[in-house]
Amino acid sequence: MTRGAFAIEVKNLYKRYGDFDAVRGIDFEVLSGQVFGLLGPNGAGKTTTVEILEGYRHRTGGDVEVLGFDPGERPRELRARTGIVLQSTGLYSHIRVREALEHFATMYPHPRDVGEVIELTGLQGKERSTTRTLSGGQLRRLDLALALVGDPELIFLDEPTTGFDPAARRGAWDTIRSLKELGKTVLLTTHYLDEAQELADRVAIIKDGRILTEGAPRELRPTGGSALYRVAYRNGDGMLVECETDDPTALLHELTSAALARGERLEGLTVTRPTLEDIYLELTAAGEPAVSPPDEQPAVSTAPERGDG
Amino acid sequence: MADTLTLAWRQYRLERRLFWRNPSAAFFNFLLPLLFLAFFGAIFHSNQHELNVIVPGIAGMSVMSTTFTALAYNMVFLRERGVLKRIRGTPMPGISYLLGIAGNAVTNTAVQIAIITVAGRAFFGIGWPRDVLELIVFVAAGVVCFASLGVAFSHAIPNFESTPAYVNAVFLPVILVSGVFFDPAHTPGFMKGIAEALPLYHLISGLSGAMVKGTSLAANISALGVIAAWALLGIALAVRGFSWEARRS
Numbered sequence: 001m002t003r004g005a006f007a008i009e010v011k012n013l014y015k016r017y018g019d020f021d022a023v024r025g026i027d028f029e030v031l032s033g034q035v036f037g038l039l040g041p042n043g044a045g046k047t048t049t050v051e052i053l054e055g056y057r058h059r060t061g062g063d064v065e066v067l068g069f070d071p072g073e074r075p076r077e078l079r080a081r082t083g084i085v086l087q088s089t090g091l092y093s094h095i096r097v098r099e100a101l102e103h104f105a106t107m108y109p110h111p112r113d114v115g116e117v118i119e120l121t122g123l124q125g126k127e128r129s130t131t132r133t134l135s136g137g138q139l140r141r142l143d144l145a146l147a148l149v150g151d152p153e154l155i156f157l158d159e160p161t162t163g164f165d166p167a168a169r170r171g172a173w174d175t176i177r178s179l180k181e182l183g184k185t186v187l188l189t190t191h192y193l194d195e196a197q198e199l200a201d202r203v204a205i206i207k208d209g210r211i212l213t214e215g216a217p218r219e220l221r222p223t224g225g226s227a228l229y230r231v232a233y234r235n236g237d238g239m240l241v242e243c244e245t246d247d248p249t250a251l252l253h254e255l256t257s258a259a260l261a262r263g264e265r266l267e268g269l270t271v272t273r274p275t276l277e278d279i280y281l282e283l284t285a286a287g288e289p290a291v292s293p294p295d296e297q298p299a300v301s302t303a304p305e306r307g308d309g
Numbered sequence: 310m311a312d313t314l315t316l317a318w319r320q321y322r323l324e325r326r327l328f329w330r331n332p333s334a335a336f337f338n339f340l341l342p343l344l345f346l347a348f349f350g351a352i353f354h355s356n357q358h359e360l361n362v363i364v365p366g367i368a369g370m371s372v373m374s375t376t377f378t379a380l381a382y383n384m385v386f387l388r389e390r391g392v393l394k395r396i397r398g399t400p401m402p403g404i405s406y407l408l409g410i411a412g413n414a415v416t417n418t419a420v421q422i423a424i425i426t427v428a429g430r431a432f433f434g435i436g437w438p439r440d441v442l443e444l445i446v447f448v449a450a451g452v453v454c455f456a457s458l459g460v461a462f463s464h465a466i467p468n469f470e471s472t473p474a475y476v477n478a479v480f481l482p483v484i485l486v487s488g489v490f491f492d493p494a495h496t497p498g499f500m501k502g503i504a505e506a507l508p509l510y511h512l513i514s515g516l517s518g519a520m521v522k523g524t525s526l527a528a529n530i531s532a533l534g535v536i537a538a539w540a541l542l543g544i545a546l547a548v549r550g551f552s553w554e555a556r557r558s
Contacts, residue, residue, distance in 0.1 A: 043415075057552075080400040088555065089398075090390030094330040107316065130330075150399070152377050173463040193496060 007032045007067060007185040009155050011210065014061035015048050015209075024209035029201075030071045032153075032233060035186040037217070041284050045108060046159065046189045046210040053187065054084055054156055055091070067154055071227035076113070080109055083155040087162070091131045095211065097142060098127040101149050108150030120178065121145040122171050136163040144175065154185045161168030161195060193277040205283050212283045216278050229273055231255070233266040240268075313405050320401075320409025321416075328413060338379045338417055346425060349490065350433055358492075360433045361521045365462035366489035368425045368520065369513035372451040372525040373480065375417040381466065381476050383410060389469045393553045403553075411456060418452055429520065439523035446526060448517035450536045456509050457543030464550030483509050508539040 008030040015023040023045045031038040040046050049056045055071040055078070064071060069078040098114060100223060105111035119126055121141045122296060131139065140163055157176070161169045176199050179186055189197055198219050202250060204214040204266045213220055219228070229248045233255070235241050245251040248271050259266050274282075310424050329335055346367045353359035385391045387410075422444075430433035438444045466475045486500055487493070487509035493501055503509040511532035518524035526533075 017438055025456070033444075056397065076400050076402070079398065082398075084395075084398040086391070086394065086398070088391045089395035092327055092392065092393070095502065099323075099326075104321065105388050106319055107399045146395070 005031060006036070006065070007306070008036075008187065009065045010049075010053070011064075012062040013049065013052065013059055015045075015057070016060045018233075022209055023052075023059075026206065026209070026211045028199050028211060028214060029189060030185060031111070032185050032207055033180070033183050033189060034201045035180055035199050037191045038187065039172055039191075039196055039280060040180050040206035046206055046282075049206070050156055050158060050187065050189055054082070054270060055079070055276035062249060080150065081153045083150060084159045085143045085147045085155070085160055086159050089143065091139075091142070092133040092169035094130050095146075096130050097123055097300060098144065101145055104146050105149045110151055111203055111286065112151040114149065117145050117149050119175060122168075125253035136226045137165065137168050138163065141172070142170070144206070148179075152184070155179060157188045157190075160188070161190075161191055161192065169195075169272075174281055193280055195273070199277045205280055207284050213279070218273075220276060220279050228284070229271055231269070231271050233269040235266075236262075253282075313402050314408075315537050316401050316405035317408035317412070320406055320413040321353060324409055324413035325416065327334065328417075334379075334382075338375055339421070341373055342367055342421055343424060345370070346428060349430070354433075357434055359464045360435065361517075362431050362488070362492045363490065364425065364429045364435050365517040366513050367404075368422055368516045369451070369487070369509055370489045371421040372418055372448060372512060372543060373455050373484065375421060375510055376414050377455040377459035377462070378476050378480055379417065380410070380456055381412050381463045382472055383414075383462055384463035384473045385466045386468050388463070388552060389555045396556070397413070414456060415452055422448055426520070435521055438520045440519045442525065443519035443526045444516065446533070446538075447512060447519060447529075450515075450533055450540065451512040452465050453541035454512075454536045454543060457540055457547045459509075461543050461546035461550065464487050464546070465554070466486070467556055483507055486510075486511055505535075506535045511535045 004031045008028075010026060010028050013023055013026050014021070026045075026049065028036075032133070035170065037057075038046050038050065048057065052059050053066055055074045058072050064242065067078055067081055069075050071078060095103075098118065101114045101117060106115055118127060121144050123138065123141055123145060126134065126138060128186055140160065144157075144160060147157075161172045164172060173195070176188070187296060188196070188200060200217055202215060203217050203220065205212045205220075228246050229244065229251075231243045231245060231248060231251055233241055243251060243255075252271070255266060328338075346364070349363045349367070350360065353363060387531075397403065426438060426444075429439055462475070464477065466472050484490075486504045487507055488496070488504060493504050493510065496504070514532045515529045515536075518526075518529045
């Protein structure tokens with residue numbers, strides 16, 4: 001099997017359960033060595049998509065390639081080169097941490113050193129503990145360790161830090177970054193937008209079985225004409241004015257020169273970029289999709305000042 | 310193929326280690342039939358006719374509890390806790406895993422039958438089995454039959470919490486009606502009719518022939534036929550309903 005530039009290629013993927021369309025024609029590619037984030041509300045089709053890529057489900061239509069294989073055929077070599085962290089997997093209650101890792105290592109052709117994996121996932125000191133005595137966060141780290149012990153090229157992480165305290169989350173992020181440094185490809189689904197912003201090279205936001213937008217987290221913008229920057233200030237009447245623009249330099253020049261000409265000041269002037277969270281919430285809000293009409297002029301909206309401040 | 314068997318062997322070794330580490334599994338799958346044997350042996354110690362019924366009866370019950378009961382429990386646990394799903398994401402062939410699980414159950418059966426055979430000779434005046442080949446054939450047929458029925462039955466159990474209720478609702482009536490604790494010749498006709506439709510009654514007949522009475526395999530061939538028919542049904546249902554994933558509520 002040749003190894004292309006893409007670890008994952010999805011073309012017009014379609015999945016239907018009975019008369020419900022869970023995934024309705026999505027396309028995306030994940031470059032080798034990239035961390036790709038799949039975001040979306042519950043029921044958006046994330047898990048269905050990922051489980052098709054992992055070989056757990058059969059697609060209804062479209063083309064999927066993972067490391068050059070069709071995951072629907074469940075080739076053993078693909079499973080040997082993939083590591084999977086699912087939310088819904090468990091383990092025997094009476095198995096010890098090191099014992100589990102050593103056992104799973106024997107399933108793979110070229111496993112990593114078990115001690116190294118224990119260290120990487122921060123399970124030192126727990127090697128002899130049985131899984132029934134581990135905390136939720138420790139079990140999650142064991143999930144990650146079990147996915148890494150086969151030294152996979154491609155790792156699927158479904159909500160890898162759910163239930164972690166902040167320090168453990170940082171630790172998991174460091175682990176995921178170290179995977180990237182090793183040249184691994186990671187497909188990450190998460191509810192935590194800061195996690196996606198922190199870790200992912202590219203993200204796709206998915207809702208109702210369709211991809212709403214895709215791109216680098218810092219360059220992501222809502223569909224349609226919404227812009228990259230938000231400029232806000234209070235006008236002479238104390239009203240909050242918000243504008244969106246792709247070119248804040250020109251807009252600021254325009255606004256400030258107009259204000260100076262009127263002999264006013266732009267109180268509380270700020271220039272911000274919407275965070276991934278802003279974009280996510282805007283896109284996934286209930287009701288119609290948040291598409292603003294394409295417009296050459298910066299869209300200006302006024303909102304009455306709330307309270308007295 | 311060699312790899313498939315190596316992985317099955319490793320899985321089997323792990324299952325054995327974990328079996329002894331889990332006290333409740335070890336008790337219910339292993340010690341309980343032996344306690345029954347000791348208990349009824351003590352009650353009937355002076356009545357050889359009763360002992361001749363009890364020893365093969367307990368042997369039949371052991372085959373059922375180590376395969377049907379144990380696998381129904383195990384498969385529901387593994388499915389509902391997501392262990393099967395995790396295994397499915399690894400390069401281990403599914404058949405290696407299932408062989409490891411089944412091997413664990415069969416080991417318990419073999420050890421129990423061995424203990425019951427020795428106890429029959431040492432304490433219950435049964436002597437060594439009259440026909441070892443017949444014993445092996447019936448134990449093997451019983452294992453295949455009750456193991457496949459156990460896996461098939463696990464498909465009907467919706468969640469792990471309700472497993473004891475489901476399993477005991479089958480296990481207890483079947484051992485009572487099939488003559489584990491008494492000679493079914495003395496039971497009313499309708500009970501005997503139910504028993505004769507079920508595989509455990511025929512397994513006990515075969516074990517009784519092999520261990521106590523010395524009736525030949527050829528004479529018990531119809532009993533073997535009933536067990537084989539149930540085994541075919543069990544295998545068909547076990548394969549048909551198999552799911553690697555937890556039931557969606």
